[in-house]
Amino acid sequence: MQLRNSASGYGAISRSLHWITVFLVLIAWAVGTFGDVLPKGEARTTGLAVHIAAGLAVLVVLAVRLVWRATDPPPLPEPTTFGRWGDRASRLAHYTLYALLLLVPVVGIAVQFARGAPLPLFGLADIASPWTADRAFARSMKEVHEVLANALVILAALHAAAALVHHWILHDRTLARMLPGSGR
Ligand code: HEM
Ligand code: HEM
Structure with missing residues (x-):
């Protein structure tokens, strides 16, 4: 498989960056959401450390991905019965996913x-905190963080469902060309 995208398919670099992001977001979200079942103390502290490491890795991979995307533009959308409006909707979903991948971390x-x-x-x-502790502000920020994280996962689930519709109902190559090793 070639490294760079072509006009009709994703290359190995774009595919890898996509699936690494999916893996990291799922870890960060699962540990963030279910971390409070861990007993207080060392287990909870380790959970938060894993959560933060996965979340920061999302940010690092996003930076690499955006630089890569600027030099290696994505392929043209697969032609579908939804035409230009379908392409616009999927482009809007992709940009919103990128915005949330930045905002949540x-x-x-x-x-x-x-x-x-x-x-x-x-x-x-x-990195030491540049701010003095403010519990009320921290609580509000945590709520914003949680809402945005849930929005990211819900939008990603709708996006994954759209990919499955392309594959199973429209029978085009949209999903295949993002999966490892196929669909070119
Ligand atoms: C895509 C990346 C991330 C996702 C999906 C995510 C998701 C979440 C979720 C769902 C919660 C639970 C909120 C709740 O139930 O109250 C949470 C909590 C939290 N997140 Fe993230 N997060 C991400 C990245 C980060 C990063 C980079 C940091 C950096 C410090 C961070 C710091 C925290 C903190 C401090 C909490 C509160 C945990 C606690 O009170 O035990 N998160 N996150
Ligand atoms: C956290 C989960 C996910 C995130 C954040 C995410 C994000 C993205 C983004 C930002 C793009 C646009 C890539 C570009 O710039 O061209 C994309 C493309 C794509 N994603 Fe995801 N994705 C996620 C999960 C999934 C899953 C689970 C599937 C499959 C079931 C999937 C299938 C696809 C496909 C097929 C494309 C290519 C779409 C096209 O050709 O227009 N994604 N994804």
Whole structure:
């Protein structure tokens, strides 16, 4: 499989960046949502560290992905019965997903700093909070973080459902050309 996209299909780099992002978002969301079942103490602290590492990795992969996308534009949409309006809707969904992939981790960092807590960088270093702790602000930021995270996962689920409609009902190559090793 070639590394770069062609006019009609995604290359290996774009596909890998897509599926790494999916994996990281699911880990961050699952640990964020269900982390409070962990007993307080070391287990909960480790859960939050894993959550933050996965969330920061989303941000790093997003940066790489946007730079890559600027130099290697995505393929043209597969022709479908929905025509131009279908293409516009899918482009809007993709841009909104990119915006949420940026906003959710950024607001997560704001939650951490509003608590006056340092930001751990994959266990390699910490960035001290530039703010003094403010519990009320931290609680509001956490709510915003949660709503945006849920919006990201719901939109991604609708986006995945659209991909399955393309595959099983419209019988086009939209899903196949994003899966590893096929669909060119
Ligand atoms: C795509 C990436 C991320 C997703 C999907 C995500 C999702 C979530 C979710 C669903 C919660 C639970 C909110 C609740 O139930 O109250 C949460 C909590 C939290 N997130 Fe994230 N998050 C992400 C990235 C980050 C990042 C990069 C940070 C950086 C510091 C962060 C910091 C936090 C903090 C401090 C909490 C509160 C945890 C607690 O009180 O135990 N998140 N996140
Ligand atoms: C957290 C989950 C997900 C996120 C954040 C996400 C995000 C994205 C984004 C931003 C694009 C646009 C790529 C570009 O710039 O060209 C894209 C494309 C695509 N995604 Fe996802 N995705 C997720 C999950 C999934 C899943 C589970 C599936 C399959 C069941 C899927 C199938 C596709 C397909 C087929 C395309 C190519 C669409 C086209 O050719 O127009 N995605 N995804």
